[in-house]
Amino acid sequence: MNKLLLITSFLLLTGSLAAQKNRSLFNGKDLTGWTIHGTEKWYVDGGELVCESGPDKEYGYLSTNEKYKNFELTLRFKQEANGNSGVFFRSSIEGVKITGWQVEVAPLNGHTGGIYESYGRAWLIKPAPEDEQWLKPGKWNILKIKAIDDEVTTWLNGHKMINLKDDKIGRGEGFIALQIHSGGGIKVRWKKIRIKLKS
Template sequence: MQRFLFALFLPLLFVMAAPTKKITLFNGKDLTGWKIYGTEKWYVDNGELICESGPDKQYGYLATEAFYKNFDLSVQFKQEANGNSGVFFRSTIDGTRISGWQVEVAPKDHDTGGIYESYGRGWLEQIPAEKETILKPGEWNTLRIRVEGDHVQTYLNGKPMVDMRDAKIGAANGSIALQIHDGGGIKVRWRKLILKEL
């Protein structure tokens, strides 16, 4: 009887122990799997993904073609010039109007790691002054975003930044999107965009 029960539950044990699926969102060569919104510049240089303001100096987005609802995303960024950008999650885009939530990527003292809802409630979580020293301007930084159900957590260079729950976020679904803020003069480098589906 014990052998029978073991044989019955063994496949379930393998399913439960299966490793989390990892997805490399950026292949280091081209923009396969992504879609450009707007007229700003998105290109690959030396294995890095670059976002840069164009002559129109408007908002621009680069979004995954696939939707990701529950995930743990790690991405490295390096700000050059004005680094006002961000990583959107559970987002949908029409033209250059985006619906979703942004994890801020911005110059020092401008809430990198905070959560902003575009065309909605605005700031949901800003960063306290004592955490503004975690950002390393002009160097590579690692941003981690974990979203499961209505629970959102962000980390910058291994330090916790935001831990919040929100029913509206919990009900949404959409793509991952990188942003170029309007105003011009923006350039940010991105690399190692690795997503684990939860």
């Protein structure tokens, strides 16, 4: 009986730890667990997270309250109107000046899946021209980002977009953030934002 109790406790603990390492970052109801930076619009509509240009037409960010180092992040996005946006990782922010690395989310041929270093070295790597076709404008797309130490790999709709090893990224720390680009007329929907922590 004691042995059975021990096995049950172990299985419950293992399941609990697994759930902590693989969880949703967006609850589909509100912005719990996130912080808004800037005056652009972030809201929930029909279980989807929406970013939309506000009257100031400036940069805006929605960052996680927690920091993440090594992870595999998957999410779905749909671009409406001009979809210039992105997913930052290992980032920090002051006002709306963000420091870190952005996996681009842009209109067709805008290098979605490439990596841009904000307030630093600018573009680090862009997808090959023939891989730009994997974006589905106006439809739901699946983006996956895997960041382990100094190596980052991205996939768009199941197709590998880039793989980069970079010492500076390896030393980076910080949160994950969704971006809305400046300029106005931008609207992007997000859903099924899940993270799997890696050691």
